[in-house]
Amino acid sequence: MDGDGFMELGHGKEGTNLMWEYQKRLQFPVNIKKPDAKLAKLIITQLGGADGEVSAALRYLNQRYVMPYPEVVALLTDIGTEELNHVEIISAVVRQLTRNLSMQEIKDSGFDSYYVDHTLGIYPVSAAGESYMGSYFQSKGDPITDLHENMAAEQKARTTYENLLRCVKDDDVKKVLEFLRAREIVHYHRFGEALEFVRCDLDCKNYYHHNPAFDKNGK
Numbered sequence: 235m236d237g238d239g240f241m242e243l244g245h246g247k248e249g250t251n252l253m254w255e256y257q258k259r260l261q262f263p264v265n266i267k268k269p270d271a272k273l274a275k276l277i278i279t280q281l282g283g284a285d286g287e288v289s290a291a292l293r294y295l296n297q298r299y300v301m302p303y304p305e306v307v308a309l310l311t312d313i314g315t316e317e318l319n320h321v322e323i324i325s326a327v328v329r330q331l332t333r334n335l336s337m338q339e340i341k342d343s344g345f346d347s348y349y350v351d352h353t354l355g356i357y358p359v360s361a362a363g364e365s366y367m368g369s370y371f372q373s374k375g376d377p378i379t380d381l382h383e384n385m386a387a388e389q390k391a392r393t394t395y396e397n398l399l400r401c402v403k404d405d406d407v408k409k410v411l412e413f414l415r416a417r418e419i420v421h422y423h424r425f426g427e428a429l430e431f432v433r434c435d436l437d438c439k440n441y442y443h444h445n446p447a448f449d450k451n452g453k
């Protein structure tokens with residue numbers, strides 16, 4: 235590995251250009267029968283809130299370019315693309331909870347404040363109605379720092395799913411959120427393994443106070 239994340243990720247190398255591959259199915263099926271706009275207004279925070287799936291996907295897919303360990307680049311790519319599918323799952327949940335609503339239902343559920351700006355389109359906002367901000371995540375260019383950020387982010391996402399689950403009664407919605415919550419736990423442990431891997435590498439070289447993504451030969 236030569237430290238050039240762009241090349242390592244398989245783009246632009248002669249003979250290695252791949253067609254874009256996209257599977258048109260969700261990682262977990264979403265089949266909600268009963269609309270509930272009040273609930274949609276809460277769950278949309280996992281799209282446009284600080285600890286949501288958009289933040290997760292952008293965090294990992296941006297961090298990987300300077301990560302100096304190919305094993306960790308692969309992990310960031312795996313989890314980052316999975317988070318993109320979670321963006322689609324949350325969008326599908328919000329869509330199915332809000333389709334076919336009458337104007338009266340929109341007003342009664344408190345969804346009218348979202349409706350006036352977006353009708354029933356999907357737009358990343360938090361439960362409090364704040365638009366998504368890029369400053370919700372970091373890409374610091376330091377493997378130790380970024381992996382700590384990722385572990386904290388996965389725990390914050392887990393907590394948010396648990397808070398949402400306490401607000402949900404519909405089993406069709408519950409099982410989707412439970413699946414996503416379980417994935418946050420898996421991601422947390424995988425980033426923990428990656429952190430241990432990087433720490434061991436630094437220990438082996440008897441270095442601790444340098445950034446292997448930036449300092450050359452530990453200087």
Ligand SMILES: [Fe+2]
Nearest residue numbers: 290417418421
């Ligand atoms: Fe995650």
